[in-house]
Amino acid sequence: MLRNRIVLAFFLVIFSLCNLIASNKAAAQKALINQSKEANSYFRDNNFEKSLLLAREVLKKALQTKNNELVAASYNLIGCNYNEFSEFDKAIEYFNKSLHYAKIVANDTLQFKAFNNLGNVYCFSKKNYNKGIPFFKKAIFYCKKINNKNYQLFVSINMAWAYFENSDFEHGLPFLKYANANFVENGNESICTVFEMINGMYFNHLGNFKKASEHLQKSIKHGYIHNDLDDVSDAHNEYSKLLFKYGHYKEAYIHLKKYDDLINSIYEENKIIKASVAGLNVELDEYKRELTKFELIKEAQKQNLIKSKIIVVLFIIVFCILLILIYTLVRNNSYKRKINTELTIANNDLLIAKEKAEVASQMKSQFVSTISHELRTPLYGVIGITNMLVDEYKYLAKSPHLTSLKFSARYLLSLINDILQINKIEENRIVLEHMTFNISDEIELIIQSLSFLAQNNRNRVEIDIHSNLPEYVIGDKLRFSQIIMNIVSNALKFTKNGNVKISAVVEKKEGNICYIQFKISDTGVGIDVKDQLKIFDKFVQVGRNDTDYQGTGLGLSIVKRLLELFNSEVHLESVIGQGTTFTFTIPFESDLQKTNAIINNINVDLSTSHIFKVLIVEDNKINQMVTRKLMEKNHFKCHVVEDGFQALSVLEKETFDIILMDINMPLMNGFETTRLIRSQQIETPIVALTAFDKEEIAEEALAAGLDDIIIKPFDQSKLFKVIHSLVSNSQSVS
The missing domain is CATH 1.25.40.10 (Tetratricopeptide repeat domain)
Structure with a gap:
């Protein structure tokens, strides 16, 4: 308790001392201000000696306490005293000092006084009106700034007096008028x-x-x-x-x-002498201050000299270190040049290898395109002739040999499509389309197309479509079908006497976007954990025996990359001997208004009883026969030519409802033939029947004037739908 009292007493003493010091400072400043006022009073009474002595004392104390306002005021008063006993240059010097400190404290009143006094000295003492009047103008500026009408009147009278003394009554008159107008109020x-x-x-x-x-x-x-x-x-x-x-x-x-x-x-002389002595004392004080500054500068220079010596020593040390560094850098640079030379050679080799790789990639793409075209052409004949045999000899429809032939041809076509698909994905040539379709219907069609594979392995397929799925969605139907078909075909291939289940459910909905989760599970052989990441690589089939399974190993690789286009990914769960489940989520747009608009814009098959005349331009004899039989079977009247020149010759004599144009022909290809037909103002619709991939030739086909492209082998219903649509549009225009 006693200790607490002592601490409290200590703090009370400290607090009292602080208050005492603060009050002493305030009292000292007040006394200094009173002394400054007294010095001004002596000056007004023409007692220059006392005014100077007192101003000197105030100046000393103001400099010590760093009271710049009092410093400025003291210098101003000293300048006024010097002006009175004709020491005009000294007066100007002190007025400038006053102005300097007034600017430091931004005191507009003190700046006004300094400028006014400088104007007085130059105009009325040194008779230099050209230099003095600008100071008066600056003084008027500060009068207006502080809004002091008395000061403004005072400076205006001084300016009128200066102009009149200089016999410049024209410029002085406005200031006299201002003085006369404002003297009663502000004088x-x-x-x-x-x-x-x-x-x-x-x-x-x-x-x-x-x-x-x-x-x-x-x-x-x-x-x-x-x-x-x-x-x-x-x-x-x-x-x-x-x-x-x-x-x-x-x-x-x-x-x-x-x-x-x-x-x-x-x-009077005595006053002037005494005032001069007082002025000398003021100047002596100034010299002492300058001498003190000089001593400080000298001491600073001495310290700088010591620092300079240290810097020199440090510089020598740093210089030695730099020499060592330079030597090291030279050695490193020599080594780097050697390495850079080796790297340049290696880089050149890499550039050559890169160019070769790019050429090889282009050659690969060209090879894939060419080989697919060369394979599609005979496949078109095989599939077409198979269909013709079934149509002409009905009893062969149930022939296992013919069914096997048809399956083998379609399987070969599927392999070609897979190779082309992976090639397109790698070259970033796939852009997702937006079309309306029914997910349930699409899955049913896929299961029907795979029914042979399901029956062959004695598998049962189950479809579970949740009721929360919208009836129609907008998205890329083709890519979606490829994903489902590849996974389901794999499930059917690696499952025997088992079940394959396809389920779809809306996982979540954000605005018009439905995130639909698909799950495809089987009860097949399963995939080992160590092999689960490999199966999505190209040309990989885990645990495959040459006699067990068919395929290229591209299906799941295509699935993974197509899902990436949908900003999705596939998840795999599998147990050896129990089966495999693939799960993925695809966002589809579900918008009833958009769906109706897209459905309304779909071209409808406008079949009529009218017999269309068809010009078939095809160089392959087997393909000629297949296409012709197909057309005639559907009651089309056909005319077949082998090249573009024959087509142009026939078109000069006859008109046709539709032209089916092969692209890869000798003498003149389908693009050139189409351009020449269009140049003759023939508007007959032209459809390309080609084994080339549609995306490869779409741009050139459009530029040549082709109306549509059908890839061989093709779906017959799609071909006739395109023909009816184009012919109907052509007839309605004409």
Whole structure:
């Protein structure tokens, strides 16, 4: 408890001391301000000695306490004293110092006083009006800034006086007018003497002796009443000039004598000497301050010299380190040049290898395209002839040999499509389309197309479509079908006497986007954990025996990459001997208005009883026969030619409803033939029947004037739908 009291007492003492120090500082500053006011009072009483001595003391203390406002005020007062005993250059020096400190503290009043006093010295003491008047203008600027009408009136009177003394009455008149207009409101006794004097000067200039005399007499009278002896002396001088001008020489002499007497009384020699001594003391103080600064600079230079020696030593050390570094850098640079040379050679080798790889990639793409075209052409014949045999010999429809032939041809076509598909994906040539379709219907079609494989392995397929699925969705139907078909065909292939289940459910919905989760599971052989990542690589079939399974190993690789286009991924769960489950989610748009718009824009098969005339341009004899039989079976009238020249010759004589154009023909290809047909203003619809991939030739086909592209082997219903649509549109236009 006692300790707490001691601590409390200690803090009370400290607090009291702080308050005491603060109050002492405030008292000291107040005393200093009073001394400054007293020095100004001595100056107004023409006691320059006391004014200078007191201003010197105030200046010392103000510099010690860093009171820049008092420093500026003291320098200003010292300058005024020097001006009074004609030390004009020194006065200017101190007024400039005052201005410097006034700017530091941003005191507009002190800046006004400094500028006004500089104007006074230059105009009325040094008679340099060109240099003095700009200072008066700056003083007026600060008057307006602080909104002091008294100061503005004061400076305006000074400016009028300066202009009049310089015989420039034209420029001085506006300031005289301002003074006359504002004197009653803003004037005071201290400037009345000068105010009346400058009015007398102006009337003297106008030649109005009476008015000039009245104003000058008022000026003299007022000056004596208020003891403005300095201004009265100037008034006597101006009045003597007026009297002398009008021939009143005796009176002029009297006033001139009074002017001299007043000057002598104001600036008597003893006062000037004492004031000069006081001024010398002020200057001595300034010299002492400069000497102190010089000593400080000298000490700083000494310290800098010591630092310089240390820096030199450090520089030598650093220089030695730099030499070592330079030596190391030279060695490293030599080594780097050697390495860079080796890298340049290696880089050149890499560039050559890159170019070769790009050429090889282009050759691979070209090879894939060419080989697929060469394989599709005979496949078209095989599939077409198989269909013809079934149509012409109905009893062969159930022949296992014919069914096997048909399956083998379609299987070979599927392999070609897989190779082309993976090639397109790798070259980023696939862009997702937007079309309306029913997910349930699409899955049913896929299961029907795979029914042979399911029956062959004695598998049962189950479809579970959740009720929350929208009836129609918008998306890329073809890519979706490829994903489902590849996974389901794999499930059917690796499952025997088992079950394959396909389920679909809406996982979540965001706006118009439905995220539909698909799950395809089987009860087949399963996939070992160590092999589960491999199966998505190209040309990989895990645990395959040559006699067990068929395929290229591209199916799941295509699935993975197509799902990436949908911003999705496939998840795999599998147990050896129990089966495999693939799960993935695809976002589809579900918008009833968009769906209706897309459905309404779908071309409808407009079959009619009209017999269409078809021109078939095909160089392959087997394909000629297959296409012709197909057309005639559907009641089309056909004309077959082997090349483009024959087609042009026939078109000169006959007209046709539709032209089926092969692309890869000798002499002249299908594009060139189409361009020539269009150049002859023949508007007959032309459909390309080609083994080339559609995306490879689409741009050139459109430029040549082809209306559509059908890839061989093709779906017959699709071909006839395209033909009916194009013919109907052509007839409606004509």
